[in-house]
Amino acid sequence: MALLEIRNITRRFADFEAVSEVSFTVESGEFFTLLGPSGCGKTTILRMIAGFDLPDAGQILLDGRDLARTPAEKRPIHTVFQSYALFPHLSVGQNVAFPLRMAGVAETELRRRVRETLEQVHLAELAEHYPHEISGGQKQRVALARGLVNRPRLLLLDEPLGALDLKLREEMQLELIKLQREVGVTFVFVTHAQPEALALSHRIAVMNRGRIEQLDEPSRIYSFPSNRFVADFIGNCNLLEAAVIERRDGLLRLAAAGLGEIRAPASDAEKAGDKGVLALRPEQVRIGAANSASDDANRFPGTVRDFLYVGDVTTYQVALDNGCQLAALRPNDAPGRARFFEVGDRVTLSWAADAGHYVRD
Amino acid sequence: MSETKDNRLARWAITAPPTLFLLAFFLVPALIVVLASFQYPGEFGGLAPLFDHGDGREHGLTLENYRFFASDFLFTEIFLRSFAVATASTLICLVMAYPVAWLIARSPKRHRDLLVLLVILPFASNFLIRVYAWMIILGPQAALARMFNGVLGAFGLEPVSLLFSPFAVLVGMVYVHLPFMILPLYTNLEKHDPVLLDAAQDLGANAWQRFWRVTWSLSLPGVFSGSALVFIPVLGMFAIPDILGGTRDMLIGNLIKDQFLGVRDWPFGATLSIVLTLCVLALAGFAAWAGKARRGGA
Incomplete structure (x- = not known):
């Protein structure tokens, strides 16, 4: 039996349906992520799981038991809030002790568990400090420790890394993975940052307009988006409007708008005449000097219009001669050179026949 | 270099007038009162000469005034009664003001200013008129x-007078000072982040625990400033007991006023003022110490 089961929940606010008939299950020990743009309903779902809000229809079951009649304070579910919501009048140690006090844990046991949990998040020496005396990253850890200290069945995390700067965020991502593995508590994580979702999760539910667009493992979400929205939302992606001409031997012949005929891998039952988009990741597109040799089935000449240099890689925006614009990514791996091409350079873009993923409308 | 000099000059120019004002019209008179409490009364009021x-x-100079204060338990009794009235008024104000302040703080933002205005509106009419x-x-x-009295009569009891009683004094004290409790409480409660209550509930706190451990604990600074704003004026108040109280409801304020305006014993009035001030300071010091001990030791 799944630890958490969401059955067809719907939540309406006035004339706006924030969550529409959403269902999913979360297994024990899983790191599950709800990913989507703001307003997609992910936080509403989290609030309903926590017990701050009730669905208008549908059920939320924990260990097979309906939670509808269980108020938030009685649910074995804790939340790490985006703003951390640490109690400003309590020290770090008292904050972490709070859920234990509410549960009536005896004083000696309480002290031991607070110390243990603070050690787990490397904050043992800050127990006497007050929230206003510690940094953002430290507050984040206190919030985590407070949420985990009495071993909830489920820990909900609402954009917990959103307020941290990039470097710290990456550090905390690694630590979250480690911590979750150590304590074995099931995490339900809400974020709009797709790199974070890909890095942390066992499974991701990509949400849009109150519905789940795709629910799968990160690598499958990235490589095999099930529709345009997912392809566009996750990572950077070239979306090529294309109709199927023919399907043969696991390959598709496509007529791409402004590009002509291209080849792409077949996935499910595409047939001639289908319309859709080919989702092609910039790292799947090879960029080489004009007329450079390659075995790729798809080859197009073009001119570099723009590039985004981010240190380790450069993404080139290339205008193809037949009118289409594509992004191609290349690692800056040549010694002694910052990048390969400049704006205005003539280049050839190519990609393999089995690159990309065709999404039917 | 010249800029910092200008800054220093500007700062001095801005802070000097109020500082001088306070020195001239607060510190100096306070010292005069201290001195007066060690002097003899003049023959026709005022003070006897120092030389x-x-x-x-x-x-x-003499300690006679303080000796006189200590010699008659009546004065101590008036002090104790005043402290009792002040404590009762403060507690009643707190109990009445807290829900009001909480409701205003939780009401929609566009209504809050209007509600606060309603709280302070009574100040627009004269204090004495409101007490009358x-x-x-x-x-x-x-x-x-x-x-x-109808209810009392139904039980076969003698009618009583509501006016000119300790009850009337308490009603007047609470009525006049309630806004002074509501405003600091509101200012404090309005700043509370509602997500803290969500967090407390999420971590297992029931409604009572959420109030006690979060709202009340966080509002303590407001509780203390509101209490000081009620307690101290009530302690010195003479108009309300004069108007609404009976002859047996004399408070320190009345006693001090009588020394200056009635029996014309300025030095003893000054002595009473000094003793009262010392009591209040001791109380404030104790409150500060207790607050620090609570925060540090808990």
Whole structure:
């Protein structure tokens, strides 16, 4: 039996349906992520799981038991809030002790568990400090420790890394993975940052307009988006409007708008005449000097219009001669050179026949 | 370099006038009162001279006033009664003001200013008029007294007077000082982040625990400043006991006022003022110490 089961929940606010008939299950020990743009309903779902809000229809079951009649304070579910919501009048140690006090844990046991949990998040020496005396990253850890200290069945995390700067965020991502593995508590994580979702999760539910667009493992979400929205939302992606001409031997012949005929891998039952988009990741597109040799089935000449240099890689925006614009990514791996091409350079873009993923409308 | 000099000059120019004002009209008079409490009263009121004029009158400094204060338990009794009235008024104000302040703080933002205005609106009419109004409300001919005495009569009890009683004094004190409790509480409660209550609930706190451990704990600074704003003025108040109280309801304020305006014993009035000030300071010091101990030790 799944630890958490969401059955067809719907939540309406006035004339706006924030969550529409959403269902999913979360297994024990899983790191599950709800990913989507703001307003997609992910936080509403989290609030309903926590017990701050009730669905208008549908059920939320924990260990097979309906939670509808269980108020938030009685649910074995804790939340790490985006703003951390640490109690400003309590020290770090008292904050972490709070859920234990509410549960009536005896004083000696309480002290031991607070110390243990603070050690787990490397904050043992800050127990006497007050929230206003510690940094953002430290507050984040206190919030985590407070949420985990009495071993909830489920820990909900609402954009917990959103307020941290990039470097710290990456550090905390690694630590979250480690911590979750150590304590074995099931995490339900809400974020709009797709790199974070890909890095942390066992499974991701990509949400849009109150519905789940795709629910799968990160690598499958990235490589095999099930529709345009997912392809566009996750990572950077070239979306090529294309109709199927023919399907043969696991390959598709496509007529791409402004590009002509291209080849792409077949996935499910595409047939001639289908319309859709080919989702092609910039790292799947090879960029080489004009007329450079390659075995790729798809080859197009073009001119570099723009590039985004981010240190380790450069993404080139290339205008193809037949009118289409594509992004191609290349690692800056040549010694002694910052990048390969400049704006205005003539280049050839190519990609393999089995690159990309065709999404039917 | 010249800029910092200018800054220093500007700062001095801005802070000097109020500092001088306070020195001249607060510190100096306070010191005069301290000095007066060690002097003899003048023959026709005022103070006896500090230095001998050779006319055989009392002069110089004395501890007589303090000795007199300690010699008669009546004064201590008035002090204790005043502290009791002040404590009761403060507690009643707190209990009444807290829900009001909480409701205003939780009401929609666009309504809050209006509600705060309503709280301070009574200040627009004269204080004495408002207290005299209570004379009418509590008077023997008013509906309130008739109803109350009707109930007493039904149980075969003698009618009582609501006016000129400790009850009337307390009503007046609470009525006049309630806004001073509501405003600091509101200012404090309004700043509370509602997500803290969500967090407390999420971590297992029931409604009572959420109030006690989060709202109340966080509002303590407001509780303390509101209490000080009620307690201290009530302690020194003489108009309300004068108007609404009976002859047995004399408080320190009345006693001090009588020394200056009635029996014309300025030095003893000054002594009473000094003792009162010392009591309040001791209380404030204790509150500060207790607050620190609570925060540090808990």
